[in-house]
Amino acid sequence: MSMIQIENVSKWYGDFQVLTDCSTHVTEGEVVVVCGPSGSGKSTLIRCVNGLEAIQQGRIVVNGTALADPTTNLSKLRAHVGMVFQNFELFPHMSVTDNLTIAQIKVLGRSTAEALARGLAMLDRVGLKAQASKFPGALSGGQQQRVAIARALAMDPICMLFDEPTSALDPEMVNEVLDVMVELATEGMTMMCVTHEMGFARKVADRVIFMDHGRIVEDASKDDFFGTPRAERAQLFLSKILQH
Amino acid sequence: MSYNWNWDIFLSPTPSGESTYLGWLLDGLQWTLTLSLGAWIMALVLGIGLGVLRTVPNRLLAGSAAAYVEVFRNVPLLVQLFIWYFVLPELLPTTLGDALKQTDPLAQQFFAALLCLGCFTAARVCEQVRAGIASLPRGQRNAGLALGLTLPQTYRYVLLPMALRLILPPLTSEFLNVFKNSAVASTIGLIELSRQSQQLVDYTAQAYEAFIAVTVLYVLINVLVMFGMRLLERRTRVPGYIGSK
Amino acid sequence: MEEFDWTSIPGALPILADGMLITLEITATAILIGILWGTVLALARLSGNRPLAWLAAAYVNLFRAVPLVMVILWFYLIVPTLLQRWFGVSQSSDIRMISALVAFALFESAYYAEIIRAGVQSVPKGQVDAAFALGMPYHLTMRLVVLPQAFRNMVPLLLTQAIILFQDTSLVYVIGLADFFGAAYKVGDRDGRLVELLLFAGAVYFILCFGASLLVWQLQKKYST
Numbered sequence: 001m002s003m004i005q006i007e008n009v010s011k012w013y014g015d016f017q018v019l020t021d022c023s024t025h026v027t028e029g030e031v032v033v034v035c036g037p038s039g040s041g042k043s044t045l046i047r048c049v050n051g052l053e054a055i056q057q058g059r060i061v062v063n064g065t066a067l068a069d070p071t072t073n074l075s076k077l078r079a080h081v082g083m084v085f086q087n088f089e090l091f092p093h094m095s096v097t098d099n100l101t102i103a104q105i106k107v108l109g110r111s112t113a114e115a116l117a118r119g120l121a122m123l124d125r126v127g128l129k130a131q132a133s134k135f136p137g138a139l140s141g142g143q144q145q146r147v148a149i150a151r152a153l154a155m156d157p158i159c160m161l162f163d164e165p166t167s168a169l170d171p172e173m174v175n176e177v178l179d180v181m182v183e184l185a186t187e188g189m190t191m192m193c194v195t196h197e198m199g200f201a202r203k204v205a206d207r208v209i210f211m212d213h214g215r216i217v218e219d220a221s222k223d224d225f226f227g228t229p230r231a232e233r234a235q236l237f238l239s240k241i242l243q244h
Numbered sequence: 245m246s247y248n249w250n251w252d253i254f255l256s257p258t259p260s261g262e263s264t265y266l267g268w269l270l271d272g273l274q275w276t277l278t279l280s281l282g283a284w285i286m287a288l289v290l291g292i293g294l295g296v297l298r299t300v301p302n303r304l305l306a307g308s309a310a311a312y313v314e315v316f317r318n319v320p321l322l323v324q325l326f327i328w329y330f331v332l333p334e335l336l337p338t339t340l341g342d343a344l345k346q347t348d349p350l351a352q353q354f355f356a357a358l359l360c361l362g363c364f365t366a367a368r369v370c371e372q373v374r375a376g377i378a379s380l381p382r383g384q385r386n387a388g389l390a391l392g393l394t395l396p397q398t399y400r401y402v403l404l405p406m407a408l409r410l411i412l413p414p415l416t417s418e419f420l421n422v423f424k425n426s427a428v429a430s431t432i433g434l435i436e437l438s439r440q441s442q443q444l445v446d447y448t449a450q451a452y453e454a455f456i457a458v459t460v461l462y463v464l465i466n467v468l469v470m471f472g473m474r475l476l477e478r479r480t481r482v483p484g485y486i487g488s489k
Numbered sequence: 490m491e492e493f494d495w496t497s498i499p500g501a502l503p504i505l506a507d508g509m510l511i512t513l514e515i516t517a518t519a520i521l522i523g524i525l526w527g528t529v530l531a532l533a534r535l536s537g538n539r540p541l542a543w544l545a546a547a548y549v550n551l552f553r554a555v556p557l558v559m560v561i562l563w564f565y566l567i568v569p570t571l572l573q574r575w576f577g578v579s580q581s582s583d584i585r586m587i588s589a590l591v592a593f594a595l596f597e598s599a600y601y602a603e604i605i606r607a608g609v610q611s612v613p614k615g616q617v618d619a620a621f622a623l624g625m626p627y628h629l630t631m632r633l634v635v636l637p638q639a640f641r642n643m644v645p646l647l648l649t650q651a652i653i654l655f656q657d658t659s660l661v662y663v664i665g666l667a668d669f670f671g672a673a674y675k676v677g678d679r680d681g682r683l684v685e686l687l688l689f690a691g692a693v694y695f696i697l698c699f700g701a702s703l704l705v706w707q708l709q710k711k712y713s714t
Contacts, residue, residue, distance in 0.1 A: 047618075050622060052622065075621070075624050078622055079624025080624070082622075083619075087615050091619070091620075091633075091634055093641060103623035103625060151623070152623075155623065155624070314702075317698075318656075318695045318702065319698070320656035320657065320670065320694055322662060326674070327687050330687060331684045420554075427556030428558060441559070455562065455563055455566060458559065459563070463554045
């Protein structure tokens with residue numbers, strides 16, 4: 001079953017077209033990695049999936065719900081789509097615990113005790129149980145990003161979106177975050193990840209999408225993509241990235 | 245509404261017959277503009293001087309400029325005005341004070357208001373100038389001195405030209421404040437705009453017309469100043485620096 | 490140069506204290522209503538709703554273009570008429586205090602609205618995205634995520650504005666209300682000791698405001714680390 005369906009999506013900022021006729025899909029349990037040079041529109045595409053950005057043409061359906069449908073309650077849909085941001089975006093004025101529970105309580109209507117139990121379980125899962133009472137500012141970047149993942153997981157999402165989750169991190173912290181993501185992937189979470197981490201893609205991705213200038217130029221299984229990418233730009237991009 | 249609107253009131257002659265009520269308003273406008281512009285020039289000169297003093301590497305000079313700012317910032321404008329108007333003549337030597345009291349009352353009111361507004365606004369300009377200079381990279385001062393410029397030359401040719409450009413937007417709002425603050429001069433009897441609106445109410449009882457007309461004039465001043473300052477900002481813009489989009 | 494004579498001040502202290510009470514009453518009311526109504530105005534200005542944003546902008550810009558003295562006079566003109574029409578309050582009863590309270594509250598709202606708007610805009614957009622992504626609707630996002638951070642950033646500015654407001658209340662002099670300054674002026678006028686009373690009033694304002702700004706400064710230092 002298709003969890004995320006993206007059909008002929010185009011988007012403009014004023015006169016500037018950022019997405020051109022993008023179509024793809026993510027089926028349940030699938031891990032899809034989206035890569036491409038900066039400015040290729042990959043972050044914009046993933047932000048469209050939960051409606052953080054509006055699209056002007058095409059259709060996006062998440063778990064059977066069309067985003068553009070006027071009867072769709074976007075907030076309700078987003079509550080079940082986890083998202084992890086490049087800059088973590090933990091709420092700095094709340095403790096880690098409050099970050100984990102606030103949306104569970106205010107959006108899902110869970111009791112404080114229930115939310116706390118769920119939140120702490122997820123915090124334990126990302127290996128940060130000891131940090132529960134700290135504030136985000138007291139944590140390292142890698143720790144903050146793991147809390148952000150736990151915060152999204154505590155909402156019991158049907159799928160997870162990752163928008164360059166490791167690009168704001170110091171190199172030594174990248175792996176602690178990737179480890180959590182790999183674990184999630186192997187457990188069968190449906191994931192769409194914008195990332196340059198090709199090691200991660202090789203390890204767990206089912207498919208790799210390559211974007212350039214707002215278009216999807218390559219959408220292939222992992223083996224095809226790393227074996228023989230057809231698009232010239234993708235080959236060039238890969239050769240640059242894999243040299244590192 | 246039982247109120248009788250009568251916009252023609254502005255064209256009727258005043259009791260003394262020398263002018264119309266519109267003429268009164270325009271007189272008031274003239275005083276407001278003269279007072280505000282005069283005070284602004286004074287505030288710029290004094291404020292830039294004080295702002296520079298606050299940043300020079302000399303404890304005594306920087307400290308006295310800071311003390312000036314605190315005094316003028318922490319006493320209400322109205323109290324300052326009354327002190328300039330009622331108290332200052334008493335503090336001067338008796339002969340000078342008495343001579344001052346003999347002069348034309350309008351002149352007394354005007355100069356008290358001018359000194360008051362000028363000194364008050366200078367404290368605010370000083371703070372903006374200090375912030376502007378502080379926001380420049382430290383290397384600028386060193387580069388100036390390293391080129392062999394003296395400290396005053398460094399300020400004159402390197403620091404101030406850039407700092408003043410940077411603080412143009414906050415200076416604009418200080419400039420607007422001068423016009424608004426000039427209304428306080430009405431309390432000592434200077435017949436500027438807001439005083440004239442009260443006079444009109446006293447003489448004609450057409451309060452709404454008078455207040456609306458004066459309010460519109462203040463809004464117009466506001467719009468004109470903003471427009472003018474935006475032009476200035478555009479003309480003094482430095483490529484590649486804040487404000488040059 | 491005359492000799493100073495401070496003897497009329499001790500006896501006038503009760504009157505001056507009554508005046509200070511009025512000053513504080515106006516200041517507190519204007520801060521409270523100003524922040525509440527100012528928040529509404531700021532959110533309206535930032536909302537995607539064009540007519541609403543335009544109305545809020547017009548309100549803020551109008552109040553910020555007109556001298557406070559004119560605003561006080563305006564409300565002294567309007568409030569009695571409205572009170573009479575709506576509540577049947579007689580025009581002759583003393584409504585100076587009410588009209589001053591209304592004038593200051595509505596006037597300060599315009600200034601607070603601008604501070605709050607800047608505060609809201611200082612919160613990174615990613616925070617809004619994150620709240621949205623967690624399924625929070627607009628009002629929850631504002632209440633739980635944006636406004637708490639915005640107010641934390643704004644505390645020094647809000648307090649500084651409160652100090653300015655405290656000083657500005659002296660302008661109720663134009664409608665003859667005996668706040669602290671009005672009381673001092675009246676006593677000075679009555680006893681022929683205007684010079685002393687004005688200097689005394691200035692000193693009191695200075696001590697209070699300078700003390701308060703030192704506190705704000707301390708607070709700022711503590712929070713900025």
